[in-house]
Amino acid sequence: MGKITGFLEFDRVEEPHAPVAERVTHFHEFVTTLTESQARQQAARCMDCGIPFCSNGCPVNNIIPDFNDLVYRNDWKNAFLVLDSTNNFPEFTGRICPAPCEVACTLNINSEPVGIKSLERAIIDRAWAEGWVVSRPAPRKSGKRVAVVGSGPAGLAAAQQLGRAGHDVTVFEKNDRIGGLLRYGIPDFKLEKSHIDRRIAQMQGEGVSFRTGVLVGGMPSEGVGATVTNLSRETLSADQLLDEFDAVLLTCGAEQSRDLPVSGRELRGVHFAMQLLPQQNRIDAGDKVKDAISAKGKHVIVIGGGDTGSDCVGTCNRQGAASVTQFELMPMPPLHENKELTWPYWPIKLRTSDSHAEGVQREFAISTQGFVSSGRGSAVKALKTVQIEIKGGKPTEIPGTEKDWPADLVLLAMGFTGPTTTLLDALGVERDARGNARASVDDSLGYKTNAKGVFAAGDMRRGQSLVVWAIREGRQAARAVDKYLMGATTLPR
Incomplete structure (x- = not known):
């Protein structure tokens, strides 16, 4: 490493954040990229640990020690090339990934991790500014056509890899x-959509085609699936897709929100988080949204303690909520993990988001x-709750802890149960026990479903997960599709 004693000399440097009072007045990003000197000092902390647990902790297996060393040596272009070799979209992961690589950092055993x-964000932001991120169209075409259904991180990663392999790809x-x-789930204050737009332009330069407003196979007409955001203008049948393309990759995500079937669920003012968040992102993009959900002046309760719930908290504060309360079913985890027991794995501990x-x-x-009705137009006015404790591995209610909480707006952010099943049923794709598309990740059968020429990847296959896992699965599925079409592949696994 360039600075063999850097981890002893320098402290961890956090990215600058705008003050709370300032950032809650808008929906733009408020975290600033490290300066060149800050980044080089942070990269100098990467120790010569011998076994880079960080690379194994990263789902896309970024070659982290190498690009850290290159940043320290001020060789930014090669640092970008190393990062780009394993991650199609570091500007996404550098902003919204929870960074399991840092948890696995050897320095994290008894200090603050690198x-x-x-650094990933600093490298890719520098690469865009310098003009190093360019389209790389395939030198020759294969003559094969591939349909990618769904344009989230898994679909985009797969489409880019397949396009570079010479296939005609339509998303x-x-x-x-x-x-x-990325577009209609992650708030703009965490990921501004200009990052997506310039990647689309790059991919179009590589020959990838995009068709928006096209629903493939239909959507549920009732139930939770009917609440999924659907702005389509035309519908394409599953048979049409199979007729027109040599292979089909399903990357539609796990869009069905987990419901809360308790009394009063039907009351006005009780919504899924994924009804609020897409609407706000559309408003941020300049759209006019009829009857948009708003937290302005309301007492908001968010049910669910994960990332989606946190995004609802940030959104409601920016909309001008009178108060925001977040419920978590599980007991409060410890403030700090026992690193001797947990490292290098992801620990359970209290996490406080921005x-x-x-x-x-x-x-x-x-x-x-x-939920309790106000009696006026069947709107919600309160929630009834009870404290619980874990007994025998199960939540058990504690008698005498019942309480009513005033609420004008309730947001259900309890995770996702799986993909909508309409398209899977239309294609005859088998599902696993959790309702996801059944497909192996074995290299010989990689991501292939039981339906001929149909593959599945990302949250649609593995269930709700991280953006970085979706990118990994998209890249690996592209390799599997390329091998299926050509008999062999040079795409990385």
Whole structure:
């Protein structure tokens, strides 16, 4: 390594954040990229540890020690080339990834880990600014046509890899803009959509085609599936897709939100998080959204303590909520992990997001029993809850802890149960026990479903997960599709 004693000399440097009072007044990004000197100092902390656990902790297996060393040596272009060799979209992961690589950093055993995520962002932001990110069209065409259904991170990664392998790739997206969860799930204050737009332009330069507003196979007409954002203008049948393309890759995500079947669920003011978040992103893009959900002046309760719930907290504070409270069913985890037991794996500990820091009351070990009507137009006015404790591995209610909480807006952010099943049924794709598309990740059968020429990847195959896992699966599925079409492949696994 360039600075063999850097980890002893320098402290971890965090990316600068705009003050809370300033950033809650808008929906733009508020985290600033490290300066060149900050990045080089942070890269100098990467120790000569021998075994780069960080690379194994990263789902796309970024070659982290190499690009850290190159940043330290001020060789930014080669640092970008190393990063680009394993990750199609580091500007996404450098902003919204929870950074399991940093958890696995050897320095994290008894100190603060290297700021790998911030370095990744610094490298790719520098690469865009310098003009190093360019289209790389295939030198020759294969004559094969591939349909990618769904334009989230898995679909985009697969489409780029397949396009560079020489195939004619068409990405189908049911909504009016490309990006899937990146576009209509992640708030703009975490990921501005200009990052997606310039990647689309790059991919178009590589020959990838995009068709927006096209629904493939239909959508559920009732139930939870009917609440999924659908801005399509035309429908393409599964048979049409199979007739026109040599292979089909399904990357539609796990869009069905987990519901809360308690009394009063039908009351006005009780919504899924994924009804609020897409609407706000559309408004940020300049769209006019009829009857848009708004937290302005309301007492908001977010049910669910994960990332989606945190995004709701940040969104509601920016919309001008009177108060925001977040419920988590599980007990509050410890403030710090026992690294001797957990390293290099992802630990269970209390995590406070930037949105939490902007203002929220967090409640743990609490279960919602029902919603109470205001009596005026069947709107929600309160929640009934009870505290719980874990006994025998199961949540058990504690008698005498019942409580009513005032609420004008309730957002259900309890995760996702799986993909909508309409397209899977139309293609005859088998599902696993959790309702996801059944497909192996074995190299010989990689990502292939039981339906001929049909593959599945990302959250549609593995269930709700991280953007970085979607990118990994998209890249690996592209390799599997290329091998299926050509008999062999040179795409990386």
